Amino acid sequence: ALPISVTxxxxxxxxxxxxxxxxxxxxxxxxxxxxxxxLAEKYGNERVFNTPLSEQGIVGFGIGLAAAGATxxxxxxxADYVFxxxxxxxxxxxxxxxxxxxxxxxxxxxVRMPCGAVGHGALYHSQSPEAYFAxxxxxxxxxxxxxxxxxxxxxxxxxxPNPVLFMEPKILYRQAVEDVPVGDYEIPLSRAEVLxxxxxxxxxxxxxxxxxxxxxxxxxxxxxxxxxxLIDLRTIYPWxxxxxxxxxSKTGRLLVSHExxxxxxxxxxxxxxxQSECFLNLEAPVERVCGWDTPFPHIHExxxxxxxxxxxxxxxxxxxx
Amino acid sequence: LTMLRLCRFSFRKTRAWAFSPxxxxxxxxxxxxxxxxLYPGSKSRFSADIAQCRPLTSDGDGGVSLYRVMDxxxxxxxxxxxxxxxxxxxxxxxxxxxxxxxxxxILYDAQRQGRxxxxxxxxxxxxTHIGSASALNSNDLVYAQYREAGVLLWRGYTLDEMxxxxxxxxxxxxxxxxxxxxxxSKELNYHTISSPLATQMPQAPGAAYALKRAQAGACxxxxxxxxxxxxxxxxxxxxxxxxxxxxxxxxxxxxxxxISTPTEDQYRGDGIVARGPGYGIDSVxxxxxxxxxxxxxxxxxxxxxxxxxxxxxxxxxxYRVGHHSTSDDSSAYRSxxxxxxxxxxxxxxxxxxxYLKQKIGRA
Numbered sequence: 168a169l170p171i172s173v174t175x176x177x178x179x180x181x182x183x184x185x186x187x188x189x190x191x192x193x194x195x196x197x198x199x200x201x202x203x204x205x206l207a208e209k210y211g212n213e214r215v216f217n218t219p220l221s222e223q224g225i226v227g228f229g230i231g232l233a234a235a236g237a238t239x240x241x242x243x244x245x246a247d248y249v250f251x252x253x254x255x256x257x258x259x260x261x262x263x264x265x266x267x268x269x270x271x272x273x274x275x276x277x278v279r280m281p282c283g284a285v286g287h288g289a290l291y292h293s294q295s296p297e298a299y300f301a302x303x304x305x306x307x308x309x310x311x312x313x314x315x316x317x318x319x320x321x322x323x324x325x326x327x328p329n330p331v332l333f334m335e336p337k338i339l340y341r342q343a344v345e346d347v348p349v350g351d352y353e354i355p356l357s358r359a360e361v362l363x364x365x366x367x368x369x370x371x372x373x374x375x376x377x378x379x380x381x382x383x384x385x386x387x388x389x390x391x392x393x394x395x396x397l398i399d400l401r402t403i404y405p406w407x408x409x410x411x412x413x414x415x416s417k418t419g420r421l422l423v424s425h426e427x428x429x430x431x432x433x434x435x436x437x438x439x440x441x442q443s444e445c446f447l448n449l450e451a452p453v454e455r456v457c458g459w460d461t462p463f464p465h466i467h468e469x470x471x472x473x474x475x476x477x478x479x480x481x482x483x484x485x486x487x488x
Numbered sequence: 489l490t491m492l493r494l495c496r497f498s499f500r501k502t503r504a505w506a507f508s509p510x511x512x513x514x515x516x517x518x519x520x521x522x523x524x525x526l527y528p529g530s531k532s533r534f535s536a537d538i539a540q541c542r543p544l545t546s547d548g549d550g551g552v553s554l555y556r557v558m559d560x561x562x563x564x565x566x567x568x569x570x571x572x573x574x575x576x577x578x579x580x581x582x583x584x585x586x587x588x589x590x591x592x593x594i595l596y597d598a599q600r601q602g603r604x605x606x607x608x609x610x611x612x613x614x615x616t617h618i619g620s621a622s623a624l625n626s627n628d629l630v631y632a633q634y635r636e637a638g639v640l641l642w643r644g645y646t647l648d649e650m651x652x653x654x655x656x657x658x659x660x661x662x663x664x665x666x667x668x669x670x671x672x673s674k675e676l677n678y679h680t681i682s683s684p685l686a687t688q689m690p691q692a693p694g695a696a697y698a699l700k701r702a703q704a705g706a707c708x709x710x711x712x713x714x715x716x717x718x719x720x721x722x723x724x725x726x727x728x729x730x731x732x733x734x735x736x737x738x739x740x741x742x743x744x745x746x747i748s749t750p751t752e753d754q755y756r757g758d759g760i761v762a763r764g765p766g767y768g769i770d771s772v773x774x775x776x777x778x779x780x781x782x783x784x785x786x787x788x789x790x791x792x793x794x795x796x797x798x799x800x801x802x803x804x805x806x807y808r809v810g811h812h813s814t815s816d817d818s819s820a821y822r823s824x825x826x827x828x829x830x831x832x833x834x835x836x837x838x839x840x841x842x843y844l845k846q847k848i849g850r851a
Contacts, residue, residue: 186701213701219731224690224724228732231694231708234679235629237701239694251720258684259691267672267680268662 169339172314172347173202173279176321177240179351181210184238186275187325189215191225191242199244200281200340226252226278230260233273233330240325246282246334247294260330261305274328279321281337282310283375284426284472288337289465295374295427295458300332301404301436307331308403309356310373314345319354320401327356336374359407361414365396368485369414371423371437373400376473380424383478393486403433411437412444419450420485424473429457451488454481551758554805556775557784560834562842571780575848580642581622581779582844582851585614585837588638591647592810595654599668599814604654606668610635612777612809615836616741618642619782620709620804624790629695629708630678631688634669635741636711643676686716689725693734693799700735700797707735707793709786715746717760726767729799737789738769738801741776743808748821764801776804777836780843807834 180187189203195217197204207215218225225241232239243249249256256278264272284293300308309324309331311317317335324331362377363384370380377399384395396414400406415421421441423434438453456473464471522534535541557571558564573581592609599607610617617638624630630639637650648659653671656664662672662680672680679688679695692710699706716722717740729736740760744751757763764771770792774785782804789800807830811818818827841851 186698188697188701216732219724219727221720221724221727223721224728227687227690227721227724228694228697228728231631231691231696232698233694234691235695235698235702237698254684255687255690255721259682259687262682263680266662266666266670266682267674268660268665270661270672270674271680 168341169314169317169335169343170198170201170204172318172345173321173335174204174206175347175349176318176325177203177206178209179322180238180240180325181206181214183351186236187214187238187240188232189240189242190218190228192218192220192244194218194242198242200337202242202279222248222250222252223255226255226260229276229278230255230263230273230330233276234263234271236275238275238325239277241276241278243278243280245292246280246296247291249278249280249296252278253299256300256306256330256332257303261303263305263330265305272328273330276330277321277325277333278330279333279335281340282334283336283338284463284468285338286468287465288463289468290462293426293463293468295334295425297334297373297403298427298431298433301433305330307356307405308334309401310334310336310403311401312336312374312377312399313339313343314347316354316399316401318347319352320356322351323353323356326353331356334374338375354401357402357405357407359401359410360399361396361410362399363395363397365394365418367393367418368395368420368422368482369398369411369418370395371398371400371411371421372425373403374426376424376426379473379475380422380478383475383482386475386479387482391483391486393482395482406437408440408444412441415441415445416448419448420488421449422454422456422478422481422485424456424478426458426472428460429455430460432457451485454485456481545757552761552773554773554775555781555785556778557780558778558839558843560839562839562844562846564843571784573780573783577622578844578848581618582837582840584638584642585618585779585840588614588617588641589837591637591641591650595650595668596810596814598654604668606814607654608634608669608813609810610637612807612830612835613741613743614638615779615782615840616739616776616804616806619779620739620786623783623786624709625706627677627704627706628790629692629699629706631692631695631708631710632678632681633685633688633712633716634681634683635713637669637671639711640671640673640676640678643673643678645671645673645676645678649673686712686719686721686725688712689716689719689721689738690728692738693725693729693732693736696729696734696736696793696799697732700733705794707737707790709737709739711739711741713746714740714742714744714751714754714760715749717763718754726763726769726799726801730767730769733797734799735793735797736799737786737793738799739786740801740803741806742803743776743806745808745812745818745822747812747816748818750822759803759805761801761803769799769801771801771803773803773805776806777834777839779836779840806836809835
């Protein structure tokens with residue numbers, strides 16, 4: 168399951184990098200999502216430890232650790248609670264190297280956080296804040312879609328010499344089960360993955376939404392006879408413009424989908440860039456199927472999320488433009 | 489095996505702890521009501537006297553005293569308490585304070601002449617910089633706010649380096665990316681300044697934790713002002729430093745003002761030193777215009793940090809003689825008489841000069 172792929176990645180780092188420490192709220196007993204189970208027992212309380220309840224403290228502390236040469240792996244208990252740390256992330260972590268002319272950096276910092284819809288999370292246990300941070304040069308933002316992807320991307324993120332935000336779709340913690348390779352492997356950052364090749368449409372998403380679009384693509388094939396190319400963006404920022412533009416230039420039609428609200432969501436950036444780069448290859452305007460421009464509701468979640476029916480409707484619109 | 493244990497733990501099996509009155513009555517009662525609490529959050533004694541249950545506030549007692557070694561005229565309060573620093577050190581202290589003061593005058597005027605875009609002086613606070621810097625080792629890390637240039641000068645930052653940064657020329661190792669006075673030096677272990685206040689504060693214990701793990705035998709000093717101390721980052725920093733046993737010195741320059749905001753509008757308690765015990769941090773208040781007293785407390789703090797891996801909070805009382813920056817005219821919110829008093833009657837450099845004349849016959 169996905170938490171174990173996280174534990175596995177952290178275990179790999181802790182066993183090979185003596186400077187590495189893992190910290191955050193409730194980390195010691197194993198974490199509220201079981202991502203750090205067994206690590207404190209194995210590596211000791213000096214390396215795997217609880218912090219006081221303060222996101223700005225956790226990230227600030229992590230920046231200091233990293234700037235002093237330690238591998239710092241911090242956890243935000245929920246992505247919804249990253250905002251007290253926004254100043255430390257945007258004004259400090261992202262700018263640490265630039266403002267010092269590379270005399271100093273906090274590249275050894277990684278901040279993990281569970282994100283996304285989970286069925287009952289409502290306003291404060293469902294958010295996808297990737298767009299806020301994708302607007303911040305100096306940070307990297309990564310979102311995995313599965314346990315195998317999680318381990319490889321997390322290892323790559325921790326080892327990347329830049330501060331990285333690693334957002335784990337929490338709905339996958341219980342849902343996703345895969346045979347994860349036991350060895351040490353990395354999946355490169357800033358490289359999207361084409362999961363299924365297709366000729367008529369490009370379907371682009373990240374995190375759990377990749378699985379929604381996979382199903383939508385199958386529906387489109389069966390009911391509309393359309394061949395859909397499915398891409399997982401994986402790294403939101405800096406994103407793999409080349410793979411996306413290559414695909415859209417081939418298919419001429421792009422659907423981007425994310426749970427985060429429509430306006431200013433990361434699909435907007437992708438759409439703007441694609442229309443600029445691939446204008447003459449486009450057969451239709453870029454379609455974005457996203458969360459609505461409201462806070463994330465509780466009982467109305469099924470209507471809020473970009474479900475397969477809304478995505479299917481968007482495909483019909485794209486195909487018939 | 490771990491996985492199997494996890495599978496057996498399910499929500500259906502979680503016990504709902506319910507109040508059971510009969511069980512309570514049948515347990516043997518305690519003799520008095522004043523036994524020790526078993527609450528995880530506090531194991532103090534119970535008391536029926538509410539006066540016992542109230543921590544002291546600062547009203548009435550005038551607050552925590554300020555530690556000083558010499559008076560305003562440079563006379564030692566206690567001759568046995570002379571630190572007996574070497575003549576070389578004493579002269580370097582005086583020279584560096586004078587260098588800072590002089591460079592500040594010139595660079596302030598440079599801004600007025602349109603040569604640099606912005607500048608901040610440290611007039612009146614020279615002793616807080618030099619007293620603290622001289623008590624540290626060169627491999628102790630410095631996290632500063634923006635009014636600590638004397639620490640850099642003590643460590644060997646050159647006037648050229650200061651000016652390269654202020655002018656943002658091609659010789660600036662930070663490549664002209666920041667406003668003037670946002671100094672940094674890898675070589676001198678002084679982390680590059682950033683404008684947002686107090687952001688360096690939680691970073692300092694983080695760096696200290698790394699030093700502790702690396703067994704570097706070094707500590708971190710974190711400078712901040714009376715205004716920055718109000719930020720959430722300051723609270724988080726002290727709490728983290730205490731709970732995670734970080735060898736960090738929190739050094740507050742309480743100079744009476746945050747731009748135009750006097751300390752009466754900044755806090756209601758007894759300054760910043762009174763907050764330390766709230767976090768479980770060893771704290772001391774010092775006369776920040778007494779360079780020897782500042783040296784003394786920082787030296788002692790350093791020892792606590794490095795030997796015991798515990799943070800220390802130092803509040804150095806001082807006065808900001810200059811304006812907040814070149815964008816400020818402080819006559820708009822304070823009297824020239826007030827400023828004049830500190831500049832003439834209680835200036836750290838004059839005080840030290842008097843001391844030197846008595847101690848070594850010259851300044």
